Amino acid sequence: MRAVFPEGFLWGVATASYQIEGADFEDGKGPSIWTDFSHRPGKVNSGDNGDVACDHYHRFSEDIELMKQLGVNSYRFSISWSRVLPEGRGKINRKGSDFYNKLIDRLLEVGIQPMVTLYHWDLPLELHRKIDGWESRDMRHYFGDYSSLVFSEFGDRVKHWITLNEPYCSSHVSYLWGEHAPGKRDLKTSLTVAHNLLLSHGEAVRRFREVVKDGTIGLANVSTFVEPATDSKEDRWAARIRDQFINGWFFETPITGEYPSELFKRFNDAGVQPLIEDGDMDLISTPFDFWGVNYYTRNVIRKEESSILGSEVVQGELAKTEMGWEVYPEGLEAFLYKTFKEYGKKPIYITENGMACKDKLTDGFVEDFERVDYMKRHFSSALSALKAGVDLRGFYVWSLLDNFEWSYGYSKRFGLVYVDYEKGLKRIPKRSYYYYRDFLERD
Numbered sequence: 001m002r003a004v005f006p007e008g009f010l011w012g013v014a015t016a017s018y019q020i021e022g023a024d025f026e027d028g029k030g031p032s033i034w035t036d037f038s039h040r041p042g043k044v045n046s047g048d049n050g051d052v053a054c055d056h057y058h059r060f061s062e063d064i065e066l067m068k069q070l071g072v073n074s075y076r077f078s079i080s081w082s083r084v085l086p087e088g089r090g091k092i093n094r095k096g097s098d099f100y101n102k103l104i105d106r107l108l109e110v111g112i113q114p115m116v117t118l119y120h121w122d123l124p125l126e127l128h129r130k131i132d133g134w135e136s137r138d139m140r141h142y143f144g145d146y147s148s149l150v151f152s153e154f155g156d157r158v159k160h161w162i163t164l165n166e167p168y169c170s171s172h173v174s175y176l177w178g179e180h181a182p183g184k185r186d187l188k189t190s191l192t193v194a195h196n197l198l199l200s201h202g203e204a205v206r207r208f209r210e211v212v213k214d215g216t217i218g219l220a221n222v223s224t225f226v227e228p229a230t231d232s233k234e235d236r237w238a239a240r241i242r243d244q245f246i247n248g249w250f251f252e253t254p255i256t257g258e259y260p261s262e263l264f265k266r267f268n269d270a271g272v273q274p275l276i277e278d279g280d281m282d283l284i285s286t287p288f289d290f291w292g293v294n295y296y297t298r299n300v301i302r303k304e305e306s307s308i309l310g311s312e313v314v315q316g317e318l319a320k321t322e323m324g325w326e327v328y329p330e331g332l333e334a335f336l337y338k339t340f341k342e343y344g345k346k347p348i349y350i351t352e353n354g355m356a357c358k359d360k361l362t363d364g365f366v367e368d369f370e371r372v373d374y375m376k377r378h379f380s381s382a383l384s385a386l387k388a389g390v391d392l393r394g395f396y397v398w399s400l401l402d403n404f405e406w407s408y409g410y411s412k413r414f415g416l417v418y419v420d421y422e423k424g425l426k427r428i429p430k431r432s433y434y435y436y437r438d439f440l441e442r443d
């Protein structure tokens with residue numbers, strides 16, 4: 001099926017620094033908010049943390065070899081801010097930047113194009129402690145300085161960049177529901193954080209234009225397809241508002257320079273809206289080049305007036321992954337089409353798509369047929385979107401390796417490659433790895 005995708009289409013795998021690197025205290029790296037959070041009792045399943053993770057920091061050559069054998073032509077990864085700037089600002093840690101230079105050079109040697117995420121949730125702990133992290137408007141300056149530094153360091157070889165990974169999660173999962181670092185629970189705070197994240201996105205795009213003249217930069221959002229539980233007016237309205245909260249707030253605002261109006265009014269009436277200063281919305285809507293769509297599933301929504309969103313998520317009836325997320329590839333095509341049509345007709349990369357399975361080693365192998373089926377159906381959905389006219393440029397499977405799944409720790413496996421945490425982090429390609437390899441090989 002690969003041959004029907006456009007020439008130059010990027011087929012890749014995606015990872016993130018805190019989830020795979022380990023070496024969390026090595027070679028001058030500073031702690032992140034996840035270093036702190038994962039070491040707090042009760043915050044992460046079984047007390048797991050990213051101190052070692054998949055030890056990618058020391059084993060990156062082996063992991064690149066796995067990518068080369070897989071046959072991908074691109075690899076999406078994130079830079080650990082506190083590895084290159086241990087306190088989030090000030091002097092660069094050369095050992096940290098050397099790691100990424102070696103990683104990037106090796107990728108290019110084997111013909112794999114890097115796509116680099118500037119921020120995938122691991123904020124330098126010093127910035128959180130000294131200036132309240134993302135709650136502070138000053139973060140746009142520190143994020144801008146960090147961005148300029150890495151653009152200067154790596155922008156000669158890295159031509160595809162993503163400012164933020166899923167600001168929805170770094171704001172609401174982290175500051176409203178408290179499930180992610182730093183574990184706060186307040187809507188006004190999470191909306192302020194979302195605003196500061198979007199300001200920082202805009203600032204990074206402006207810095208990018210100054211430094212990298214021949215590259216492209218985008219924003220990767222949670223992309224959950226939202227549907228009403230029934231065809232009633234109430235449920236359709238509830239789904240519209242919930243779609244603005246999950247998707248529109250981060251897809252529409254950087255395009256229009258305005259927050260989605262119905263939802264903003266609800267927040268304003270409740271006195272929890274973010275403080276918007278002159279110039280903010282211009283900065284947030286600084287033009288960028290592409291969308292990153294991280295698609296996993298859909299949310300079925302019904303009216304529920306007791307919540308400020310006026311809705312609640314209901315359990316759908318479809319088969320679910322180990323995360324409890326419905327398998328709904330149709331939602332990917334619909335979401336891609338909606339994003340392309342309604343949010344600026346920009347090129348789109350599927351920057352994450354994958355599933356957690358109950359992967360078990362049997363005679364030294366993992367027959368993850370469910371994941372193979374999930375991939376087949378989502379590749380097919382992506383192809384349908386392309387045929388419908390969506391300017392889809394690439395597809396990154398989440399993830400290359402089983403890794404640290406945030407508050408679930410190592411209990412949830414998303415990898416094409418099994419990581420044996422009991423046996424020296426041995427990498428064992430699963431059935432899905434070979435499916436993807438054959439898919440990429442075949443014309």
Ligand SMILES: N=[N+]=NCCCCNC(=O)[C@@H]1[C@H]2[C@H](O)[C@@H](O)[C@H](O)[C@@H](CO)[C@@H]12
Nearest residue numbers: 016165166222224294296297299325405
């Ligand atoms: N209902 N429901 N909802 C689906 C909402 C998904 C929200 N979580 C993500 O998108 C995270 C993204 C993250 O980039 C990565 O670091 C995570 O490892 C993957 C897997 O969890 C996904």
